[in-house]
Amino acid sequence: MGLAMCPLCSDDEDIELVRTLDDGRRVVKHRCGYEWEHRQPTPPTKRPSHSFSDLKARFPKAEDVEPQWLERAARLKSQYLATKPDFDIHVAAYWAKYQRIFSPDGLRTCHPRVLKDFANSDVGARPGNQATFNSAWNDMGDAAAGKATRETIAYLLYGPDDVPLEDRMQHLLDGTKPFAMTGFKEALLTRVLCVMQSDRFLSILKYTTEAGGKREIARMVYGLELPAPESVNWTLGRLILWSNDLLHTLAGDGFANQQHSAAFLWWAKDQPGGFH
Known part of the structure; x- marks a missing residue:
């Protein structure tokens, strides 16, 4: 179940999917009975890479x-x-x-x-x-x-x-x-x-x-x-x-x-x- 962890028990075992919401969040349930909404973590955005010439062209000019x-x-x-x-x-x-x-x-x-x-x-x-x-x-x-x-x-x-x-x-x-x-x-x-x-x-x-x-x-x-x-x-x-x-x-x-x-x-x- 990915990185889901029960907020009450701090346990990530025996997590089951209850349903998926329209916006992508998931309602999950721990074996203790507690249910909550869980969203998969968003991967970090990779910083754009610019070439030497691109950067120089973007530098302020007279x-x-x-x-x-x-x-x-x-x-x-x-x-x-x-x-x-x-x-x-x-x-x-x-x-x-x-x-x-x-x-x-x-x-x-x-x-x-x-x-x-x-x-x-x-x-x-x-x-x-x-x-x-x-x-x-x-x-x-x-x-x-x-x-x-x-x-x-x-x-x-x-x-x-x-x-x-x-x-x-x-x-x-x-x-x-x-x-x-x-x-x-x-x-x-x-x-x-x-x-x-x-x-x-x-x-x-x-x-x-x-x-x-x-x-x-x-x-x-x-x-x-x-x-x-x-x-x-x-x-x-x-x-x-x-x-x-x-x-x-x-x-x-x-x-x-x-x-x-x-x-x-x-x-x-x-x-x-x-x-x-």
């Missing part, structure tokens, strides 16, 4: 921003550039240094300490407190920690061509790769991308955070609600990259570099006059 938000953002941009038309020129030299270090040859030959220094530097983009990374590094020692960090960066930048960058990012966030360096997570992985693809990646290192990540900036500056990281079918790796590209497009031209664009977005999110 054209989804309502006109009043675009007009407000344009006013803020003009105001910002009138007072801060340039960005710290010292960042470029630091970026160039680490572009050499993160090249395939540079990763193979660099001293481990330059990798640890990168994780703890605020130049160009602030990754925040890296206590987990530093503790793991100190426990492992320079040689082992340097090797793990090299392999982590190499997989992110030069991993298999058939694995999209978004998914390589997710593999490292999940820790599914045995070589992944402990603590070298979202902020540091994004910072590597800022260095190596400086014409694409904004120096906003977290997707969502109370202080204001890409998700909060999209909402506060452009009125767009981006998916929550825990949403079905999305992965944080994909959300990190797709939100970056969206904000890059929305910020537009006129900035010295992507750090300059990011600085504008950080400033704009705190300006009054939104429509929420």
Whole structure:
């Protein structure tokens, strides 16, 4: 009789069918004499599966921003550039240094300490407190920690061509790769991308955070609600990259570099006059 159980006796033996109702429920009877209506449990609904391209097509786009938000953002941009038309020129030299270090040859030959220094530097983009990374590094020692960090960066930048960058990012966030360096997570992985693809990646290192990540900036500056990281079918790796590209497009031209664009977005999110 399936999963039927007498509510009085908590016994599922000697259950007999009395009759079936029009809506599919069944009246059943236990040997104790008690009768009740029983419905077969509904099998759980399988969550729909969406392909990478389907998900990307569903992700919010620049054209989804309502006109009043675009007009407000344009006013803020003009105001910002009138007072801060340039960005710290010292960042470029630091970026160039680490572009050499993160090249395939540079990763193979660099001293481990330059990798640890990168994780703890605020130049160009602030990754925040890296206590987990530093503790793991100190426990492992320079040689082992340097090797793990090299392999982590190499997989992110030069991993298999058939694995999209978004998914390589997710593999490292999940820790599914045995070589992944402990603590070298979202902020540091994004910072590597800022260095190596400086014409694409904004120096906003977290997707969502109370202080204001890409998700909060999209909402506060452009009125767009981006998916929550825990949403079905999305992965944080994909959300990190797709939100970056969206904000890059929305910020537009006129900035010295992507750090300059990011600085504008950080400033704009705190300006009054939104429509929420």
